[in-house]
Amino acid sequence: MTKARILLIGSAIATLAASGVYAQTAQPQPMQPQTMQMAPGSAAPMAPQAQQPMTPPPQNLVAPAPTDPLVQRRNANAEANAEYRASKKASKAEMKAQNQQAKAQYKEEVKNAKINRKADKDAAKAELNATEPSTPKDTGLQH
Numbered sequence: 001m002t003k004a005r006i007l008l009i010g011s012a013i014a015t016l017a018a019s020g021v022y023a024q025t026a027q028p029q030p031m032q033p034q035t036m037q038m039a040p041g042s043a044a045p046m047a048p049q050a051q052q053p054m055t056p057p058p059q060n061l062v063a064p065a066p067t068d069p070l071v072q073r074r075n076a077n078a079e080a081n082a083e084y085r086a087s088k089k090a091s092k093a094e095m096k097a098q099n100q101q102a103k104a105q106y107k108e109e110v111k112n113a114k115i116n117r118k119a120d121k122d123a124a125k126a127e128l129n130a131t132e133p134s135t136p137k138d139t140g141l142q143h
Helices: 002-023 069-131
Strands: none
8 A cells, every 4th residue: 555655656746847847938048248339439438229128928828628527517618608698798789779770760750750641631731721612611591
């Protein structure tokens, strides 16, 4: 039993050491000393040019894909939920835009219908007045 433990501990340490080698980042290059340059035609040295600080190139650290099926399922569910929420939000915005457009079109149709109805009423009234004689309706006869 103790031999098995020693082997397991030893293999774990070896694995950590091997993964540590891969995890090391690139070493920055040493800075080169700046030399003073002489200005042409003068005895005084020129000031060194300003250099921008060195920044290491950006590294994209990506975790390895987990092999645990429960973790994979959780990640897949989270991704599916995010996708669903995004599509729901987009469809809700689209539906809102369609409703606003339909409402504006309806208001325009109602406005035009009111104008047409008033014009029809005025035309019918004018026609009725044109065909009827302009005599008073009461002739004074009693029944």
